[in-house]
Amino acid sequence: MDWLAKAADLGVLISKNRLHQSVVSILDESGTAVGVACSGGLDSLAGLLLMVAHFPRLRDRLTVLHFNHCVRAADADKDQQFVGEVSEALGLPFFSDQWVRSPDEKVSESSLRKARLKFFDKFVRKKNRAIIVTGHQQDDILETLMLRIARSSNLEGLSAPRPVTIFGKVKIFVRPLLELKKEELHSAMHQLDIPWREDASNEGSDYDRNRLRNEVIPKWKTSTQFDLGKAAAKVSEYFSEADGAVRHLMDFYEYPSPAESSVCLPDSVGPKAILRKFFTQWIAKNGHSGSMKPSLVNDILGSIEVEEDGKWSVGNQFLVLVGRRLSFVSCNQSEEVPWKDSITLQEGGETILSNGNSLSMRIVEPFPSLLEDLGAGKYSEDSTVLIDRDHLKSDSIQVRKWLPGDRYKPLSGPGSRKLQDMFVDRKISHKERNTLPVVENGDSVVIWCPGLPVNHNYRVTSKTKEILQLTYKILH
Incomplete structure (x- = not known):
């Protein structure tokens, strides 16, 4: 031929x-x-x-x-x-x-x-x-x-x-x-x-x-006077035009580049269609477009709109939302969550940890009411502690994983104790202790670990002039 x-x-x-x-x-x-x-x-x-x-x-x-x-x-x-x-x-x-x-x-x-x-x-x-x-x-x-x-x-x-x-x-x-x-x-x-x-x-x-091709569409075509193929082409074109408009508006609302694994959303995310467009681009750039069902996407977008922090399992990672920040964090389904090198906490900021949870640090004023709440036990050592900033020998506060041999003097304790012994006393499992952050000062002195009392030497007293509040947040 x-x-x-x-x-x-x-x-x-x-x-x-x-x-x-x-x-x-x-x-x-x-x-x-x-x-x-x-x-x-x-x-x-x-x-x-x-x-x-x-x-x-x-x-x-x-x-x-x-x-x-x-x-x-x-x-x-x-x-x-x-x-x-x-x-x-x-x-x-x-x-x-x-x-x-x-x-x-x-x-x-x-x-x-x-x-x-x-x-x-x-x-x-x-x-x-x-x-x-x-x-x-x-x-x-x-x-x-x-x-x-x-x-x-x-x-x-x-x-x-x-x-x-x-x-x-x-x-x-x-x-x-x-x-x-x-x-x-x-x-x-x-x-x-x-x-x-x-x-x-x-x-x-x-x-x-x-x-669809062999059963549904032929019956539909014979039961209507409309040209379904031509109509579908036109509707698809309208959707394409709307999608283009949403892309254009993303620049107006100053959305960040979707190529990063951690992004900070603008103060005003605009209409939900624009937020959805950015989010779908972001998860695609990070290799997760095929692993997220529409219901999960809607759940996450809903949390963003009401400014509710959260954590979701996506493939072999966590998607973490803290404030305006979206992050993908590696996770491991084995007993131990892998930690990278120690992380430096920033005052006034919130840091996403290797276990997908967050740790924040901010300065608070030593108001009498705050000291009364502290004395009344209204601060849970599981999630929030107050420390005397004046006792820090440097402004640097680091976070790392727990290591065997770590020890410090717990609040009101008779002397120095190993973290491992305190974990046992509080029935904190091996799996959980391997994911908990250990907070230390610039001289590698342990200040606190969530679930345990604060270091006695960094306790807040009536003489404290400046307080640092550490908050550990478990994101669900």
Whole structure:
């Protein structure tokens, strides 16, 4: 078969101005490598042939991309062979790979997509920078929109698939067929006797998308007078516009860069849509976009709005909210939470510790009422102690993990005691004591450990002129 002639004929039936014009502009102006994803099916093969027909200037930079998911045995290998033969007939390089799946990895829509995206990334790395062309058409928008609604997706998710998706400076996904219906592509390919590969798994009901495509959407289309595909495309466009507006407003409210693992939110976070946008960007930058359910995101956003501190387990980390600060803190599910080197406490600040909890230090005035509360035992040694700042030999106060041999004289105690003995007296478990912070001065003298009395030598008296309040907060 003369595939170049077939490409030219298809270009006559489906002219260049029928392609999405934002994609056409990018491709016409591009000077980078272009990879055309082709499974061998109707949509992606039509997309490949139209790329050859309408973008002759790109021929020297076009590569055909095919990923073999290896889930359909011999049929998948035949798909790969077919696309390879078409590529050779078109005079284009063929870049392919196969999914090497671990024995415990399940086949799902999500795992298939992740494997495919890794393959595209491999091509981009090879070229340093590239545009990836996919064969999504208008019917895919309706399917994706319905799936995203079912999964409570945010604005960005509801606007997918977009004509153009930019990932940093090295990768751009473009979808030139989004204004074409599948039936139009089918009619043109059939009229020209162009063969394509059929994926039998698309007819099954194993995946949500298949059930929507084969059962739900056909019934919906026959029961309404509206053009559902066109309507879904327009709604997706509206969502995209709204998402763009929210992105713009993030700068107005002076949100920080989402690339850091610890960020301080602005005093005014603005409407919830803007807060949600920043938060989803932040968790994505920190590698957690796939590990947080919408209900968890809503719970965290609610805590931010009412200014309620909290701690949530996310993957192998804690997400900690203290005041206006959001932080990801490493955690370990074993007996001991790993501590980094000692941390210096800052006056007036709140420090997130390795166990995901917080320790704050601030100066308070020695008012008579405060001293009365202290004498009446209203301060719990588990969470808050007051120390005489004048007794510190330096302004530096450090926090570190407990070490065997640590000792000091507890408040009103007869003499120096080991922390280990006091832990035993108070039935503080090995697991808990390995996570508790030990507060010491600049000369490595232990001042306090939550759950234990303050060091007797740093106690507050009626002669105290300046008081430091230490507060240990367990975030749930």
